Amino acid sequence: MSGYSADTRIRWTEWLPWVAAGAFFFLLPEYLSLGARILIFILFALSLDLILGYAGIITLGHSAFFGLGAYTAGIVSTQLAINEPFVQLAAAAAVAALLGVATGAVILRTRALTLLMLTLAITAILLEVANKATWLTGGADGLSGVKVDPILGFFRFDLYGKTAFLYCLIALFLGWWVVRRLIYSPFGAMLTGIRENTTRMHAIGAPVYWRLVLVYTISATIAGIAGALLTQTNQFVGLNVLGLEPSGDILVMLILGGVGRLYGAFIGPVVYLIAQDYLAKQYPEYWYFGIGTLLIAVVLFAPGGILGLMDKWLPFFKQKSSARASAR
Amino acid sequence: MILYVISVGLSVTMGLMGFINLAHGVFAMAGGFILSTAMARFGVPFPLALVAAFVLVSLGSIFLEKTLYSRLYARGELSQVLFCIGLILVSMAVARLIYGNLAAPVFLPDYLRGQVQVLGRDFPTYRVYLIFFSSIIILSLWIGVERTRWGAMVRAAVDNRGMAQSVGINTKRLFMITFALGSGLAGLGGALGADILPVQWGYPFEHLVYFLIVVAVGGLGSLRGPFVAALLIGIADTACKYWIPALGAFLVYAATIAILLWRPQGLFGVRT
Amino acid sequence: MRLTRLIVLAAFALASSAALSQTVKIGFITSYSGLNGNLGPYMERAVRLYIKQHQKELPPGVKIELIIRDDTGPNPDKARQLAQELVVRDKVDLLAGVIFTPNAMSMAPIATEAKVPFVIMNAGTSVITTRSPYIARVSFTLWQSSFPLGQWAAKKYKTAYTLVSDFGPGHDAETAFMQAFKAGGGNIVASVRVPLQNPDWAAYLQRVKDAKPDTLFVFIPAGKTATAVMKNFSELGLGQAGIKLIGPGDITTDEELPNMGDVALGVTTMFHYSAAGDRPANKAFVAAWKKEYGANETPNFLSAASWDGTAMIFEAIRQQKGKIDPDKTMAIFKNWKFANSPRGPISIDPETRDVVQNEYLREVRKVGGKLANVEIETFATAVKDPWKEQQKKK
Numbered sequence: 001m002s003g004y005s006a007d008t009r010i011r012w013t014e015w016l017p018w019v020a021a022g023a024f025f026f027l028l029p030e031y032l033s034l035g036a037r038i039l040i041f042i043l044f045a046l047s048l049d050l051i052l053g054y055a056g057i058i059t060l061g062h063s064a065f066f067g068l069g070a071y072t073a074g075i076v077s078t079q080l081a082i083n084e085p086f087v088q089l090a091a092a093a094a095v096a097a098l099l100g101v102a103t104g105a106v107i108l109r110t111r112a113l114t115l116l117m118l119t120l121a122i123t124a125i126l127l128e129v130a131n132k133a134t135w136l137t138g139g140a141d142g143l144s145g146v147k148v149d150p151i152l153g154f155f156r157f158d159l160y161g162k163t164a165f166l167y168c169l170i171a172l173f174l175g176w177w178v179v180r181r182l183i184y185s186p187f188g189a190m191l192t193g194i195r196e197n198t199t200r201m202h203a204i205g206a207p208v209y210w211r212l213v214l215v216y217t218i219s220a221t222i223a224g225i226a227g228a229l230l231t232q233t234n235q236f237v238g239l240n241v242l243g244l245e246p247s248g249d250i251l252v253m254l255i256l257g258g259v260g261r262l263y264g265a266f267i268g269p270v271v272y273l274i275a276q277d278y279l280a281k282q283y284p285e286y287w288y289f290g291i292g293t294l295l296i297a298v299v300l301f302a303p304g305g306i307l308g309l310m311d312k313w314l315p316f317f318k319q320k321s322s323a324r325a326s327a328r
Numbered sequence: 329m330i331l332y333v334i335s336v337g338l339s340v341t342m343g344l345m346g347f348i349n350l351a352h353g354v355f356a357m358a359g360g361f362i363l364s365t366a367m368a369r370f371g372v373p374f375p376l377a378l379v380a381a382f383v384l385v386s387l388g389s390i391f392l393e394k395t396l397y398s399r400l401y402a403r404g405e406l407s408q409v410l411f412c413i414g415l416i417l418v419s420m421a422v423a424r425l426i427y428g429n430l431a432a433p434v435f436l437p438d439y440l441r442g443q444v445q446v447l448g449r450d451f452p453t454y455r456v457y458l459i460f461f462s463s464i465i466i467l468s469l470w471i472g473v474e475r476t477r478w479g480a481m482v483r484a485a486v487d488n489r490g491m492a493q494s495v496g497i498n499t500k501r502l503f504m505i506t507f508a509l510g511s512g513l514a515g516l517g518g519a520l521g522a523d524i525l526p527v528q529w530g531y532p533f534e535h536l537v538y539f540l541i542v543v544a545v546g547g548l549g550s551l552r553g554p555f556v557a558a559l560l561i562g563i564a565d566t567a568c569k570y571w572i573p574a575l576g577a578f579l580v581y582a583a584t585i586a587i588l589l590w591r592p593q594g595l596f597g598v599r600t
Numbered sequence: 601m602r603l604t605r606l607i608v609l610a611a612f613a614l615a616s617s618a619a620l621s622q623t624v625k626i627g628f629i630t631s632y633s634g635l636n637g638n639l640g641p642y643m644e645r646a647v648r649l650y651i652k653q654h655q656k657e658l659p660p661g662v663k664i665e666l667i668i669r670d671d672t673g674p675n676p677d678k679a680r681q682l683a684q685e686l687v688v689r690d691k692v693d694l695l696a697g698v699i700f701t702p703n704a705m706s707m708a709p710i711a712t713e714a715k716v717p718f719v720i721m722n723a724g725t726s727v728i729t730t731r732s733p734y735i736a737r738v739s740f741t742l743w744q745s746s747f748p749l750g751q752w753a754a755k756k757y758k759t760a761y762t763l764v765s766d767f768g769p770g771h772d773a774e775t776a777f778m779q780a781f782k783a784g785g786g787n788i789v790a791s792v793r794v795p796l797q798n799p800d801w802a803a804y805l806q807r808v809k810d811a812k813p814d815t816l817f818v819f820i821p822a823g824k825t826a827t828a829v830m831k832n833f834s835e836l837g838l839g840q841a842g843i844k845l846i847g848p849g850d851i852t853t854d855e856e857l858p859n860m861g862d863v864a865l866g867v868t869t870m871f872h873y874s875a876a877g878d879r880p881a882n883k884a885f886v887a888a889w890k891k892e893y894g895a896n897e898t899p900n901f902l903s904a905a906s907w908d909g910t911a912m913i914f915e916a917i918r919q920q921k922g923k924i925d926p927d928k929t930m931a932i933f934k935n936w937k938f939a940n941s942p943r944g945p946i947s948i949d950p951e952t953r954d955v956v957q958n959e960y961l962r963e964v965r966k967v968g969g970k971l972a973n974v975e976i977e978t979f980a981t982a983v984k985d986p987w988k989e990q991q992k993k994k
Contacts, residue, residue: 030688030689031689033681033684034685037681110588110589113543113544114544114592116409117541117544117584118589120537125578134766139766139767140674141676141701141702142702142706144676144705144706144709159713159714161684234677235709236676236680236706236709238677238706240677244536244537245533288417291414291417292418292419292421293418294414295411295413295417296396298410298414299400299410299411299414300396300399300400300411303407
């Protein structure tokens, strides 16, 4: 069981991801669209880590917020002809937050399987709605013709994805900042308490339920923003942002990186998406096989994910005073 | 009805072992493939192929249980969920490698094809047969659980494992047998349903939601629960698609949410 | 001094070799997995067969490099990503292929922005070609087949029920058929749109049976889905109840007929290509296919379209001597005519960049012990996409 300290100073290792992102931008200009995709999923993974790793809520329905944010951003453009990127982003965040607080308030009274089922049912319903409401969402054809104005009037979303990459990077930075502050605050400490021993938290009078709803809503908002970013970089939304699959994917990415570690959310998507980009194209059957086996191996032998492994092998990186969750 | 046969095994497994086996669809898929291969490749007649599906999947599940699942009993739900996702992915890849992209072709024996007249309306023979067969399975299960000693042991272990163990019940072996039974039933269900729910490599993920719904709504650990749930869902789904095609599966999900909120432990589940 | 001369020589050599050897890169996106994942190879094989047979017609020093990608089914998100990578990373000169409409739609803006000609070899929703000036389609549109079918059906049947998959092509087929059928005096009893993936056919078909129409018009993605519908149609006894099954040729595709079995006998369809067509060009095409890929293999409409598309690309390569300029290429595409396609004479309409071809009325019959789409009559010649024709009048 890890201790928790209020040391909020940023360790030098925490700047590495941003340096790496910068290097990526300059060294690999042809892969920027993949890079933007990775950044978006890191943001998504962060939002999931908030409730999974820190609050202990297992969900298979997080794609609901991601997808809702994605579609909102798109629909704002196609139906309301509002192409200003920040407005689209804000709209997506607001709608996702709304769904987050609405569903959270209702379903967070349940636990375990019931909760899991409810999250799944919600994303399934959204998928069904998106599928049927062709006039709004494009249905199975997807929502095309989404327009995004140049950011601040200058930076156009170009084919190479330069603008998209930097845009997502900044969004990710802000999201990371928010999440990090949250985790290192008394609020974060309480989340850890809820995760580790709910009964005792109730006993000491902590408003468990409302805190959970709050963190769930925050997580939903961030996921919604990530979804909107996806729509804006592609100028397109398809049905595959909703349903079981993206939820499962992001869960796998997070586990791979390491749950409850903040940076697991960074490493997981990077490894997963790069591997997928290369392997899935060459050997689609073997891709599933490989990723499945890897997952099983991780669960059985490396419960802390990649970061957990790094802990064992590279004590140098071990954070002594950090709000790290021990793996279950 | 297929849903029931497949899901009852899941309900028992989850209720008994507290293990969220999302990979249950894998066993169903395996059953479907075994049936198809047995009939197409080896010319095995339909009823025998069904038996083969049941037996082979049961045996296979025992192997999996011993090697992999048993390590995860003590671990948290998250690990179990992830393990199952991993298992699903691996099995999907294997299925694709062996069977390619196509659905397993199923050629029903002639006596099961066509239509049959029941109460003045035409019904597809096969579906009538399915209802009939599933009812027999339910009956056997019910008798098995309610009336036999083994059933009593299972129920005891579900209710209170510690007590059951101290009374001398070998829970480990019980789990293994029950898991095998549950998985075998899944295989049987998959095989039976192969004509209606085509069996192909994406099967475990595609139908996962439905299996889970049946189990969650029915209630963990109960036998009647999934039956009622599957019945309700099946009827609601078909009726909805018949009367209001525009709503489709929407109703099923909405109903699930409503039921789960009203009774989080499911219709017949045991409140812990 | 010596160094400068060396450099000049090297540059000269490089330049002349570049002039001598030109590689035309074609980014080929189709489906090898997912819904209709078995159809991708039919397109790829046709392209490769054409290249193999017509290799010598290429200008000297010009090679073709085919870069193949799997869009895993109707996944517009993935298709767009693949197209972007092909254009940015692999720097392809042309994009080609695409089975599914949603995929083509999401790729269109990329073709426009990068100015890469995009030859569509299947996706059949009418509106696609309007989405980018760099799109040329050699395959077909649902209107081309469903509209004439509606005209034909109105003369034979009084009432019809339509059942289509809920996506672009399905909507097109439904609208086209309904319009023509009603204009011909027919009455549409009801219309239903079913989900693209895994719908429960029994429920829908039972409803059709209860409505007792004279004919049932169906459009679903070609291949496995069609077989499922056929089976359910037969199992529920709709044929015995006197309901005739009709639709565009997508419902009885040549490669799937053997799997459907006798259930498919008598189904009437309207389409631009049948492997059983007895044109000399088609006979040669089918023979070459069987020789290359096996006596039990048959080409289908996707193969025919891909074959023709490759022919069109070859024309562009020949005229430009291997240097693909996007706008010149589009000009060549717009004026392309091909009298010897396996489907009969085809051409591209310069106004819409869409294909113009004949439509044949066919029936599934047993020929030589095997099921085939026998072309009963050439129902219409040089059919332009009716939807776009109507748009012009507005």
